Amino acid sequence: AQSVTQPDIHITVSEGASLELRCNYSYGATPYLFWYVQSPGQGLQLLLKYFSGDTLVQGIKGFEAEFKRSQSSFNLRKPSVHWSDAAEYFCALATGGGNKLTFGTGTQLKVEL
């Protein structure tokens, strides 16, 4: 069965510092991978996606992620974090022909001013 692991439950960074959120997946076929962000009491907003091709994908709000098949990873990065980036971040894997999303447990990002 497929699974997504986000090893870090909480991460705190200073505003302006760089950020990397880790995501590892387990799936027997080519994965469709996503990063979503959720603000408190809100739904999920898509940051970026990987389907195929270039393994470094660019998303909204200055985020990027790199797919590494050998490490089964899809880590999210941002060069300089803004206070407004504080939120919950979810990595997700699409299976079942893209129908079903399996989510990681999420990483709560806190930004110190």
Place this chain on the structure above:
Amino acid sequence: GAVVSQHPSWVICKSGTSVKIECRSLDFQATTMFWYRQFPKQSLMLMATSNEGSKATYEQGVEKDKFLINHASLTLSTLTVTSAHPEDSSFYICSARDLGQGNIQYFGAGTRLSVL
């Protein structure tokens, strides 16, 4: 990106009553919509997949008679929590798949259900 509207955003009801939550795709047609449940500080758990014009597919452990799903049009799916009890209190989120965007699900803002 595509917009999914979910209503209401917050509902409080008495135990034993039923609550209906609506999920609408505003600028695209969605043959498939999804309903998730999220407990505090936890991830999203898929409850069911809603297909326009056919019966919903429920995940293992989800009570079909408790969580009624209707997907009568290409832009609207509803989730009805029947005979709600306090343990049904949760955050419910819908998503809709935009075929024009491939395998991308766009999410509503969620509904906070509190059953007294």
